[in-house]
Amino acid sequence: MENSKIISIEGLKKTFSTTGGKFTALNGINLEFGKGEFTGVVGPSGSGKTTLLNIIGSLDSPSEGKAIVLGKSIGELNVKQSAMLRRSQLGFIFQSYNLLPVYTVFENVEFPLLLLNMNDGQRKKMVLDSLEWLGLTDKIKSMPSQLSGGECQRVAIARAMVKKPEIVLADEPTANLDAANSHHILKSMVQLNKEFNTTFIFATHDDKVIGYLHRKISLVDGKVAKDEITNN
Amino acid sequence: MIRFLLKGILRDKQRSLLPVIIVSIGTMLTVLLVCWLNGFLGDSIEMNARFATGHIKIMTAAYQKNIDQVPNDLALSGVDSLMMKLRKEFPDMKWGERIHFGGLIDVPDNKGETRSQGPAIGFGIDMLSGDKSEIERFNLEKSIFRGKLPSHKGEILMSEDFSKKLKINPGDTVTLIGSTMNGSMALYNYTVSGTIVFGAEAMDHGSVIVDMADVRAALDMDNAAGEIVGYLPDIYYNEENANKVVARFQEIFPLSGGEFSPVIMTLRQQNSLGNMIDMIKSVGSLMVFVFVLSMSLVLWNAGLLGGLRRYSEFGIRLAIGEDYSHIYKTMIYESVLIGIIGSIIGTVVGLLGSLYLQEHGLDIGSMMKGAAIMMPSVFRAHITTNAFYIGFIPGLFSTVAGTMLSGIGIYKRKTARLFKELEA
Numbered sequence: 114m115e116n117s118k119i120i121s122i123e124g125l126k127k128t129f130s131t132t133g134g135k136f137t138a139l140n141g142i143n144l145e146f147g148k149g150e151f152t153g154v155v156g157p158s159g160s161g162k163t164t165l166l167n168i169i170g171s172l173d174s175p176s177e178g179k180a181i182v183l184g185k186s187i188g189e190l191n192v193k194q195s196a197m198l199r200r201s202q203l204g205f206i207f208q209s210y211n212l213l214p215v216y217t218v219f220e221n222v223e224f225p226l227l228l229l230n231m232n233d234g235q236r237k238k239m240v241l242d243s244l245e246w247l248g249l250t251d252k253i254k255s256m257p258s259q260l261s262g263g264e265c266q267r268v269a270i271a272r273a274m275v276k277k278p279e280i281v282l283a284d285e286p287t288a289n290l291d292a293a294n295s296h297h298i299l300k301s302m303v304q305l306n307k308e309f310n311t312t313f314i315f316a317t318h319d320d321k322v323i324g325y326l327h328r329k330i331s332l333v334d335g336k337v338a339k340d341e342i343t344n345n
Numbered sequence: 346m347i348r349f350l351l352k353g354i355l356r357d358k359q360r361s362l363l364p365v366i367i368v369s370i371g372t373m374l375t376v377l378l379v380c381w382l383n384g385f386l387g388d389s390i391e392m393n394a395r396f397a398t399g400h401i402k403i404m405t406a407a408y409q410k411n412i413d414q415v416p417n418d419l420a421l422s423g424v425d426s427l428m429m430k431l432r433k434e435f436p437d438m439k440w441g442e443r444i445h446f447g448g449l450i451d452v453p454d455n456k457g458e459t460r461s462q463g464p465a466i467g468f469g470i471d472m473l474s475g476d477k478s479e480i481e482r483f484n485l486e487k488s489i490f491r492g493k494l495p496s497h498k499g500e501i502l503m504s505e506d507f508s509k510k511l512k513i514n515p516g517d518t519v520t521l522i523g524s525t526m527n528g529s530m531a532l533y534n535y536t537v538s539g540t541i542v543f544g545a546e547a548m549d550h551g552s553v554i555v556d557m558a559d560v561r562a563a564l565d566m567d568n569a570a571g572e573i574v575g576y577l578p579d580i581y582y583n584e585e586n587a588n589k590v591v592a593r594f595q596e597i598f599p600l601s602g603g604e605f606s607p608v609i610m611t612l613r614q615q616n617s618l619g620n621m622i623d624m625i626k627s628v629g630s631l632m633v634f635v636f637v638l639s640m641s642l643v644l645w646n647a648g649l650l651g652g653l654r655r656y657s658e659f660g661i662r663l664a665i666g667e668d669y670s671h672i673y674k675t676m677i678y679e680s681v682l683i684g685i686i687g688s689i690i691g692t693v694v695g696l697l698g699s700l701y702l703q704e705h706g707l708d709i710g711s712m713m714k715g716a717a718i719m720m721p722s723v724f725r726a727h728i729t730t731n732a733f734y735i736g737f738i739p740g741l742f743s744t745v746a747g748t749m750l751s752g753i754g755i756y757k758r759k760t761a762r763l764f765k766e767l768e769a
Contacts, residue, residue: 170664192669196663196671199664203666205664213353213658215356216352224349224662228671272665
């Protein structure tokens with residue numbers, strides 16, 4: 114299923130100004146990601162995993178080099194264009210779920226579709242489908258505060274998947290979950306990856322996640338130390 | 346999207362409750378103060394209109410030039426035909442003849458010797474013809490303190506304070522010593538039928554009210570009147586309508602240049618009341634400005650605090666694909682919704698408060714003892730049409746302005762920074 118190249122990164126550098134001078138988070142990264150990959154960027158804290166995901170997700174831009182995502186050069190996009198890319202083709206899953214606390218499960222999942230100006234009927238169907246994939250149909254009217262951590266993360270996955278994006282970026286998605294819930298949501302993501310051929314890119318140092326990856330990219334001090342295909 | 350935002354506002358009390366309370370209070374105070382000032386200033390003007398200026402006033406050109414001296418020797422003559430013409434040309438208006446005069450009230454004892462004396466300001470109005478318009482205008486029936494209204498020729502009313510000063514009771518006889526229209530001395534006996542309290546210190550000081558026919562007899566002013574006052578059908582003075590009457594009057598009675606030719610003045614042109622009218626017009630705008638400014642500052646701060654609390658939400662929304670301008674726009678939409686909700690609540694409460702003040706008023710008579718200006722001693726609100734919408738101006742404008750100012754912070758944060766704050 115993995116085929117055409119959808120992300121191409123060449124000579125990517127990212128530096129931040131800090132009080133102690135310049136800090137280089139990414140230092141000459143060269144990577145390619147194909148459609149339908151289930152890939153993890155692993156490494157210790159400060160290795161540049163989140164920065165790489167932020168740039169792929171057009172939340173940040175390169176200091177040097179190129180990051181081409183779905184044919185668009187991230188560094189050359191303006192604010193509106195990068196928002197449009199995220200809105201239409203990227204999904205995000207966060208470590209701390211980050212659901213909107215005053216909205217129900219249904220409304221949280223519905224929100225990305227509201228930004229795409231879909232009509233009511235189409236939106237409702239897509240939200241219900243998404244919740245069904247994640248086994249959340251009985252939680253439609255629940256508020257996030259009424260859900261367990263695992264359920265919250267499944268809602269977050271439903272929200273990321275509802276618009277059927279090309280790429281889902283997941284930053285430490287299991288960090289706040291116990292083993293059973295971690296496996297549960299990882300299996301859900303594997304299933305979605307297979308069913309919709311969505312590219313999943315994780316930033317993680319969790320062995321449970323690593324156990325599900327098809328490809329593992331190890332970052333150390335902002336450089337690719339190893340890029341390997343796993344046996345999963 | 347609007348429905349989505351409205352749900353968020355209604356469910357997130359921290360986001361909506363404080364701003365709605367602030368907007369409601371500000372709107373309520375705006376409505377209440379505008380109504381109250383409309384009522385107070387309107388009543389003050391009306392009081393002047395009823396007792397002194399009318400909504401419009403007709404007199405001779407010469408009288409107008411010396412109006413402060415109340416020169417009855419320059420009074421209008423041939424008043425009956427003039428009144429007939431006015432009633433025919435302006436059927437919606439109420440007209441009244443008036444004679445203002447000054448004089449000395451002398452109180453004799455049972456031997457005919459002077460017991461007490463005092464200077465008086467006199468008002469000659471129609472009390473005995475059967476037309477009760479002037480009696481109602483002066484609110485005489487309710488103002489009677491002792492005795493009764495004059496019912497026969499030769500009876501007068503006297504202010505209660507003046508009667509105490511002269512030690513007079515209803516039924517006593519007094520002599521008016523004054524000057525006739527022709528300049529000769531006037532002496533005329535009256536019986537005091539009752540005493541009155543107007544509630545306006547300027548009127549309660551030393552006034553006597555005499556029926557028009559009796560004044561004419563005393564001052565030799567047959568078929569003459571110092572002034573003819575006219576009242577529009579509106580509750581309060583309406584400048585536009587007054588100007589229409591003036592324009593029509595000047596068509597009928599073009600200025601001939603003669604000093605006894607009738608001239609017309611609006612209320613605005615008398616007793617500096619123009620300033621008060623302008624004040625009424627500007628008071629609403631002033632209130633709105635003050636409340637917009639103060640509420641914007643408060644809501645700006647509330648918005649900043651709320652914005653800080655919502656940074657994580659903004660981070661999520663940016664990640665999901667909203668751009669800065671859309672988030673900013675939704676914040677403005679939210680503020681409009683909050684402004685509308687707060688303004689509706691504030692306007693309803695403000696109108697209820699104003700209605701109470703309109704019906705019951707606030708009696709400050711005890712604080713006005715000795716006041717020389719003509720103003721009502723009971724402050725009442727007056728609900729006007731603009732009271733139904735004026736509160737929405739500060740209510741909506743301040744919430745939107747406060748949000749716009751606080752929302753600028755969104756633009757100053759880089760996406761990645763907001764995203765990091767979200768993860769923190």
